[in-house]
Amino acid sequence: MQRKSSISLSPSSRYAVLGGGSWATAIVKILSYSIESLGWYVRSEDTLKHIEQFGHNPKYLSSINIDTKKVWLTNDINQIIEKSDVLIVAIPSAFLTDTLKEITTSIKDKFIVSAVKGIIPDNNLTIAEYFNQHYEIPFDNIGIVTGPCHAEEVALERLSYLTLACKSRENAQMLADKFECHFIKTTTTTDIYGVEYAAVLKNIYAIASGICHGLGYGDNFQAVLVSNAQRELKRFLDGTYPSKRNVDTSAYLGDLLVTCYSNFSRNRTFGNMIGKGYTVKATMAEMNMVAEGYYATSCIYSINDKYHISMPIADAVYSILYQHANPRPTIKRLVDQLK
Template sequence: MKSLRIAMIGSGSWATALAKLFLNNTSTINWFIRKEEDIAYFNSYKTNPRYLSGVEFETEKISFYTSLRECVKNSDYLVLAIPSAFLDDSFSLLTESDLKDKVIFSAIKGIVPQHNLIVGEYLNKVYNVPLENIGVITGPCHAEEVALEKLSYLTIASINTANAQILSDILNCRYLKSTVSDDIYGTEFSAVLKNVIAVAGGICHGLGYGDNFLAVLVSNAIQEIKRFVDAVHPIDRDIKASAYLGDLLVTAYSQFSRNRMFGTMLGKGYSVKQAQLEMNMIAEGYYAVKCVYEINKKYKVHMPITDAVYNIIYQSKDVRKEIAQLTLLLS
């Protein structure tokens, strides 16, 4: 296991938390960080200059790269943790042969907007990565709590459960428990949709709706997610498991949820552009809701919460009126 060459692709808070986890049980990792000045800071101060600055690293265990191609070349397993909107641009210099025989796990929880594909489908259709070499890292885990070593749980999904088990074994530690699943479509789409729901929850919070209504919103939301993932990939799954319901709950309720924060700003009267400029991090729900809305034109699933968020963000519908209309559709 110690000889497995793992690459972390990305330098945000979740990438930083995952790197911390991997280094608990591996002797070295490769880490792609785009900016040379960030790597220089890392080497000087042993922390990420931009995110989770309280996490200290033994940088002698890390091989830093500013070249994604070189990082990929020298790695066996790639873990993607960059915003979905930037993935296509980041991978633009890579070819199908660069990713040949690589095992790739996405921890992105977003849809690639340029292609309207979840990350697994993007890798499969654009770079011809076999589905058995693709996986998903998901579950109710905020990077901030992982950094604080608070007990957390992840689900590692792949149709090749042996690959998923390898990552699961590496990630498991005193404060992180992980389980294996073969539901790559359901876990990934659920991770995307929970960001949309969190935006809706934030909007309602910003408008002054209370905990009672948020509970109704979330209970309706898990039914909405189930309808959608069952339509996209109809297999037997327990929607109450932590990869689905747990991830939804933490994203809808937590103070660390950037999607909830983004929605709260919209509910308080910020424009979409103002809210984006105010935040230091990407709210994946902004991109996800448009993609899911377009994908659902094929499946025609009843998705009133998703539709309301889409109407507010992309159709400039009045926030109060849209949410008031939504309240009539929930039970």
């Protein structure tokens, strides 16, 4: 039996997306197929006005046509909160706390869905943990949307799979029904901890993959690297939150594979530039989008200081990004630890 504080989603629940980037824009496109009135919080007034006038986001995924008859926009985060029951958060983790500071109304009665795939840099908290600790949102009222699904392929309507995670299978299925459309397949799980941390970790491994590509390692080595990364991911999840989860499914392994291999992967691109000799500062200046794995690397390193789980790949990435280690000898040492 669910506690009284838990929320049961219904077909009439009102949905809104928070964020103006590529993934937020992709989610708006997905949900507009199943929701007749969808709220969208876009912080930039110029972006908001452009979308209202021309029906597309001028900065991200501009090929996506936004049905402004179904999607209502605002740059007032409190207005979107008051008019919505379910808040889908798609704001990069590095900017999330500053955005949420604008909230003056209570969100305790809202259902939060994280689409961030990141971790709060200054707190070492996942998005679910952050909302639970700082806004008193019960974990029963938090969902996660994850899976191997790049925003760019959503824009092209290429077949993709998403996993919706909630403590309640009924709520997870309700969300899955909203996200499913002719090019999105969905599945559900109750492992909100596992899928959220897996989404954080795979970004670190994608940076490792990119670094190795930039250094000239080929596909054969990449296969070894990623298979070791999968085992490292499993060790971390089992060591921090044991559960009967299957990490070979798309929410874990699938997301890891696409993030490590796809040319759409900003974390792989970030690592590739590091491997080619760019500094972290130069790489961040060159990229137009946030690479969540950069912040995740430091957070996971700090978290693992408590658990002492063997994570040679994540440790190597940390050494390169934060201790200014030379990528070539660092990866060469890593090579000898892989199987």
